[in-house]
Amino acid sequence: MSHGDWTVRARQDVVYRVTDAPDVFAPDNGALARAARLEPGTSRLVVMDENVFAHHGHAVLAYFLGHRVTPHVLRLTGGESRKTLAAVERIARAADAARLARRDPIVAVGGGVLTDLVGLAASLYRRGTPYVRVPTTLIGLVDAAVGAKTAVNFRGHKNRLGTYHPATDTLLDRGLLRTLDERHIGNGMAEIVKMAVIKDATLFDLLEGHTADLVRTRLAGERGRQVMHRAIDGMLEELEPNLWEHELCRAVDFGHTFSPAVEMVTQPELLHGEAVSVDIALSCALAVDRGLLTPADALRTLALLRAAGLPVRHRVCEPGLLWEALADSTRHRGGEQNIPLPNGLGKCVFAGDLTLPELTRSTELLLRLLDEPGAAV
Ligand SMILES: NC(=O)c1ccc[n+]([C@@H]2O[C@H](COP(=O)([O-])OP(=O)(O)OC[C@H]3O[C@@H](n4cnc5c(N)ncnc54)[C@H](O)[C@@H]3O)[C@@H](O)[C@H]2O)c1
Known part of the structure; x- marks a missing residue:
């Protein structure tokens, strides 16, 4: 019989993979099919940055169709001003429309804004749905898509609302940078210089x-x-x-x-x-x-x-x-x-x-x- 004082202790094991996957959307590259568990006759929600869709959409659609999986594609505009709760809600609506089951991974293809948004939506949808990241900017490849943090900006504050919810898999394809302008490559270089210094x-x-x-x-x-x-x-x-940032140094x-x-x-x-x-x-x-x-x-x-x-x-x-x-x-x-x-x-x-x-x-x-x-x- 308790005396009105309960303490609950639980642990959560976290395992996620970050993997080099050159030519990630080549029809015979099995990395994404394995990570997103593509099985014939199923469907997947694929959230893509609009510019990335313009350049690589064809290859992405062909990849899913080649695995006989129906892609439900949601295209979002990149850029910091689009990193909002409204965008997270759009992803949740798309997940409903795609009749996403609890263990179906969402596939995120885009820069740091898109992967942060999909990560937050995935952590909220049914209190936690798996997702897979394919970063398409340098900042995504070396930083935004390799950690555990998700976020949106809120009331003029950067990343004020967010969660810790890493993708089960992140697939790295430097070749996707071919279509990115030099300013955005420099943008990612800042995070690389940070690590060097x-x-x-x-x-x-x-x-x-x-x-x-x-x-x-x-x-x-x-x-x-x-x-x-x-x-x-x-x-x-x-x-x-220090995945959950208990240490603040x-x-x-x-x-x-x-x-x-x-x-x-x-x-x-x-x-x-x-x-x-x-x-x-x-x-x-x-x-x-x-x-x-x-x-x-x-x-x-x-x-x-x-x-x-x-x-x-x-x-x-x-x-x-x-x-x-x-x-x-x-x-x-x-x-x-x-x-x-x-x-x-x-x-x-x-x-x-x-x-x-x-x-x-x-x-x-x-x-x-x-x-x-x-x-x-
Ligand atoms: N979660 C984290 O730990 C973490 C770490 C670092 C940065 N971030 C976040 O990342 C964001 C910045 O990321 P970003 O610079 O990738 O921004 P972004 O996602 O807005 O992408 C930048 C621009 O590049 C375009 N684009 C993306 N990939 C392309 C491609 N392959 N070809 C052509 N165009 C392409 C997009 O449409 C967009 O206009 C910031 O919001 C930052 O807070 C998060």
Whole structure:
């Protein structure tokens, strides 16, 4: 007989796979058929970015029909302004219309906005439905589609509503980047530079002197493969032991302290990676000011960002807005600043005591660094 006091403890095992799958929509490539459990006579809800549909829709439809599976296709427009609860509701309506059963995986084909939306919809639909991701942007391949987080923006705040619900499978096909414009490749490069600076000096070396080429070739070739693999290795090494973010000191938050506010305030001007790049540049200046990074290594980082076509400063980045941005990130990090800063290239420390005068000084230091000849590409 209980005394009116119950404690429930349960554990959830999480297993998901991220797999290289070149030519993912080639008729004889079985990776997607296995991941989405395509069986003849069944149907699948396929949510696709509109631009991706324009370029690759034919191949996707042929793939499903070739497996004698009926694709119910929902096309969504990409871009940050479309990352809304209304879009999640559209996916849920499409799931109803497709008469989706509880264990039928939804297939998501698109950039980070689309995979975040489908992930959130899948986590809500029947309180959790499986889904499979095929990322089609560089940011998706190395970041958005390899982790567990889903989200929509809410009331002007970036990713304010979201869940942790990884896809059972993510299939990586660099070839899909062929149709993506260079600006969006640069956008993904920001997340790769992030991993290089705080975690992987070898990745930094792979990028240095080759960034513009990697962007132009859309990471085709052996160097592109190594860059993508190292970026994902580093990312998953950081995420796996902290998938639900119980630990709020996260190295992968480098470049994501000031950028959420900068990204939202500048909408639609700055892409996610562009705002991250502006934050990386400022964080490097903070690290130089603290004696953690040499000015020469900060200049090398700025040169990498610029070689990817990324901005390293923006007019909205005055101390008042940056201080407010830090206050919001501090709330997000449970009341601690936890600002990841490079401690030499390839290593990271966390700052918890940044003051407004120091932040102001660092914005000025960044301007001086940018005037140095070495900051140019
Ligand atoms: N969940 C996470 O952990 C995580 C991590 C990083 C970023 N993100 C999120 O990712 C989003 C940014 O992702 P994004 O930059 O991929 O944005 P996006 O999904 O809006 O795609 C960018 C643009 O590229 C187009 N596009 C996509 N693939 C294409 C292709 N292969 N060919 C031609 N055009 C194509 C889209 O139509 C869109 O216009 C942000 O909302 C960010 O918050 C999430």
